[in-house]
Amino acid sequence: MIMQRSTFTGSPIALHGHDRFADRMRRITDGLLDEGALVTVNCRINGGKAPWFALRVWTGREKDVEKALDAIGIRSLVPMRKGPDHRRRGRVIEGAMMPVIHGYVLVQMIASAEYLAGLLGVEHAIDVLGGCERPMRVSDAEVSRFNTLARGGTYDWERPVDLSLRAGEAVWISAGPFCDRKATVVTPNRNGRGDVVVSISIMGGEVPVTVPLALLKKL
Template sequence: MMMQHKFDLAGGQRGEIVGAPIGTGGRDCFRERMRRITDSMLDEGALVTLNCRINGGKAPWFALRVWTGREKAVEKALEEMGIRSLVPMRKGPDYRRRGRIIKGQLVPVIHGYVLVQLLSRPEYLAGLQGVEHAIDVLGGCERPRRLSDVEVNRFNMLACGGEYDFERPAEIVVGAGDRVLITAGPFGGMTAHVVTPNRNRRGDVVVSVSIMGGEVPVTVPLALLERL
């Protein structure tokens, strides 16, 4: 495909200029340019954050929403860039097959989120969205939801201790519409409404959290909730 533009020549005649072909090359160049911008911003952000830690400061943590099932891939990619990241894990559900119990695999405590430690400059946070499989930062790049080092460490310790394992009995049951408090993690301290009931005292539940004027559905362990 060729783009053509007409213009007035100095002698008053009409002429024609033929532009460059438009094809995949233009899009590829744009993607490459954006990748370089993303890498540059994240390299700078990682260096500044590291210097902050060395000098005794603690950069905040943020929740990066990613494609479900790609949490560990994003964590690995960020670590290779020098950016501290974390996906708290838990033991998933056990399966019964032909009379045998197959122990559950390790899965993220909250699917679709990677915790990232980075200084809260909008350009650094926007750079995170350029990482493969990343979607956006929880709360947006301008006013993101922050987590402290203490909160992240507590959440990860509880996960490592088996607190959120799928088969671990919980103390509550919930019905659709119940109002609950999320006790830890990227949504810690926020209230939510139960979407799917869970009366088994174990496993997961889907809740709806209000963020930036919209409702965000999140699947969380029942053990992560308290009734209000």
């Protein structure tokens, strides 16, 4: 008969001293991010181009995360577009700027699981698309193309698009972090403008993403 021990010898880790676990984890995260930023910058200086990754963040906090990463020297980007116009008492109020794809920040960093894991310690960050071990990469050329299209107004909410979609239809994503991926329409859009919710298969799971209608093509 195996007897179970009801007592333990020794002391719990980190109970001696005044250092809190959260503080120590913050320092570890900051150290990884500082090191990752330095390695990435050196790569650019030496003529290389580190890949980009999509960091999933809380919706509405995209620019906050971008600013936080910029402050510690990590290159990041949130492509923006003009949101929907509002009409009040006969006046048209132009839409405010908003991310092209809600809930994502593009981050350029050396493809190291350790460095990418450091991103998860940034406030409002959720996870790296695809996971830190095998993340989905986005080329520097694609990020540049996507941002150029966004800045040119291609994805503005009010810009008309000759496309009508029904729920369940298969579509192709034409640019951005999900470029050249097949998706399935979740919410229909027959307005010829605005956004669509699609479902994308990633790592064996279905990921719902809200994207501009102009980002999609019928298969």
